[in-house]
Amino acid sequence: MTSRETINNSPGKPENHPINRLLPSLNLHTPPHLKDYIPKLPSFSNPLIHNPLYDLSHEFFISPHEVVLKKILFDYSGENSAGDLYTCAGPRTDICFDPKNVKAAIVTCGGLCPGLNTVIRELVVGLWDLYGVREIFGVMSGYRGFCTCELLRLNPKTGHDWHKRGGTVLQTSRGGFDLERIVHSIEANGFNQVYIIGGDGTMRGAVKIYNEVCRRKLNISIAGIPKTVDNDVGIIDRSFGFQTAVEIAQQAINAAHVEAESAVNGIGLVKLMGRSTGHIALHATLSSRDVDCCLIPENDFYLEGKGGLFEFLDQRLKDNGHFVLVVAEGAGQNLIPRTEEQKEERDESGNPVFLDVGNWLKSELKSWWARDHKGLFTVKYIDPTYMIRAVPANATDNLYCTLLAHSSIHGAMAGFTGFVTGPINGHYAYIPVDEVARAKNLVNTRDHKWAWVRSVTNQPDFVKS
Numbered sequence: 072m073t074s075r076e077t078i079n080n081s082p083g084k085p086e087n088h089p090i091n092r093l094l095p096s097l098n099l100h101t102p103p104h105l106k107d108y109i110p111k112l113p114s115f116s117n118p119l120i121h122n123p124l125y126d127l128s129h130e131f132f133i134s135p136h137e138v139v140l141k142k143i144l145f146d147y148s149g150e151n152s153a154g155d156l157y158t159c160a161g162p163r164t165d166i167c168f169d170p171k172n173v174k175a176a177i178v179t180c181g182g183l184c185p186g187l188n189t190v191i192r193e194l195v196v197g198l199w200d201l202y203g204v205r206e207i208f209g210v211m212s213g214y215r216g217f218c219t220c221e222l223l224r225l226n227p228k229t230g231h232d233w234h235k236r237g238g239t240v241l242q243t244s245r246g247g248f249d250l251e252r253i254v255h256s257i258e259a260n261g262f263n264q265v266y267i268i269g270g271d272g273t274m275r276g277a278v279k280i281y282n283e284v285c286r287r288k289l290n291i292s293i294a295g296i297p298k299t300v301d302n303d304v305g306i307i308d309r310s311f312g313f314q315t316a317v318e319i320a321q322q323a324i325n326a327a328h329v330e331a332e333s334a335v336n337g338i339g340l341v342k343l344m345g346r347s348t349g350h351i352a353l354h355a356t357l358s359s360r361d362v363d364c365c366l367i368p369e370n371d372f373y374l375e376g377k378g379g380l381f382e383f384l385d386q387r388l389k390d391n392g393h394f395v396l397v398v399a400e401g402a403g404q405n406l407i408p409r410t411e412e413q414k415e416e417r418d419e420s421g422n423p424v425f426l427d428v429g430n431w432l433k434s435e436l437k438s439w440w441a442r443d444h445k446g447l448f449t450v451k452y453i454d455p456t457y458m459i460r461a462v463p464a465n466a467t468d469n470l471y472c473t474l475l476a477h478s479s480i481h482g483a484m485a486g487f488t489g490f491v492t493g494p495i496n497g498h499y500a501y502i503p504v505d506e507v508a509r510a511k512n513l514v515n516t517r518d519h520k521w522a523w524v525r526s527v528t529n530q531p532d533f534v535k536s
């Protein structure tokens with residue numbers, strides 16, 4: 072349902088200006104709208120027009136033509152250097168739901184992430200205060216809650232302090248996705264706005280729900296809110312809770328550094344979350360500056376021989392007497408010996424189950440030292456695991472969650488559906504959910520950030536010569 076229009080008018084520029092060459096290559100990624108399949112959708116005035124708290128005189132409402140440019144830095148003299156435009160998020164003058172008739176459902180799926188409770192709280196407060204919606208329900212325990220019909224009635228009073236709490240008051244789960252039962256439950260309960268908060272797996276589920284709702288031509292808006300502590304969701308700038316997680320990860324690295332420095336040939340080994348992406352490890356490394364080597368899933372490494380980890384570590388121990396090693400949980404999985412059964416292991420959502428790279432590294436380090444060295448040697452392994460994600464959001468993430476939730480409400484009220492809300496270059500946008508479900512945000516080991524890690528740590532590139 073994603074429509075891509077080509078923009079080809081260029082007001083105010085001389086015909087031969089080089090920037091004109093960009094215009095044919097701009098793609099507008101419009102989120103689906105209920106009108107796509109319900110042509111006679113009613114229209115209502117946005118109640119914010121009568122809200123005395125808002126100054127409507129200056130660019131308050133978003134026009135249908137306001138867009139956010141994905142790639143804001145480009146060379147306009149080059150070929151194919153322009154890019155993608157996304158619909159600007161925010162309130163519209165006309166909305167497609169009468170707030171009196173809105174019945175909203177909110178669900179959280181997948182792993183925890185700091186800020187989940189803030190998003191839930193702000194969805195409730197925003198629906199209630201901005202639009203006057205009174206029928207708001209939490210669906211308990213992820214997608215499974217639609218099937219069991221476990222609902223929790225929500226209002227701003229019940230959720231007033233949720234932004235101060237880690238976790239999700241609605242509980243979450245993996246697996247249990249049953250499309251038929253979910254859409255049946257949405258219809259049977261009379262929900263006409265469904266807010267789905269989750270990561271890449273959740274968004275793949277949201278695409279299926281949206282497609283089925285669309286096929287049945289139901290007047291129901293499906294709104295996705297991207298959540299993942301790993302920061303692996305593509306297109307958007309970053310996911311909420313990520314900064315909080317990086318902050319907490321610092322504490323683990325600090326402790327590892329203190330332990331390593333205080334021992335003879337001390338190694339401080341920290342394993343951080345990051346299933347298939349090393350964003351947390353990378354950002355924590357860059358912020359800390361105490362890290363000697365950072366291992367991420369996007370950059371293969373090896374232990375023995377020239378250019379390997381042990382050679383580097385040996386030299387650092389000789390130079391500094393200690394070593395801090397940060398490893399993302401998804402790194403080195405191809406190096407750890409495993410049984411056929413372990414290779415096949417999946418969690419309830421179908422995600423591969425990892426072996427503990429930290430424990431494996433610890434044991435490899437000890438064997439290496441015993442084999443090739445004499446004298447004292449200590450490895451202190453710190454695995455903060457869930458501690459970095461089971462905390463309340465920090466101030467920045469709390470604000471982000473609030474804007475995200477309110478932008479999402481404005482989008483659903485305006486009749487958008489099958490969309491995800493997220494910041495693109497600092498501006499909130501509505502992105503087709505199928506694009507978000509496909510886009511993966513990996514660490515680009517060829518960009519300046521990874522180069523910066525290499526220059527801070529001086530670690531090898533692990534490319535075998």
Ligand SMILES: Nc1ncnc2c1ncn2[C@@H]1O[C@H](COP(=O)(O)OP(=O)(O)OP(=O)(O)O)[C@@H](O)[C@H]1O
Nearest residue numbers: 181182245246248269270271272273275276299420
């Ligand atoms: N391809 C898919 N189709 C339908 N549902 C899916 C799909 N992939 C995952 N899901 C469902 O989405 C929910 C969450 O998925 P998953 O456990 O992979 O977490 P996630 O949303 O990726 O979040 P995170 O990885 O940040 O923890 C689960 O209920 C799972 O069954």
Ligand SMILES: O=P(O)(O)OC[C@H]1O[C@](O)(CO)[C@@H](O)[C@@H]1O
Nearest residue numbers: 182183300301344345346418460
């Ligand atoms: O919550 P679970 O099922 O233990 O899964 C943990 C995984 O969830 C995440 O926190 C988010 O995907 C990963 O970093 C981690 O591998």
Ligand SMILES: [Mg+2]
Nearest residue numbers: 181270271272
């Ligand atoms: Mg995921």
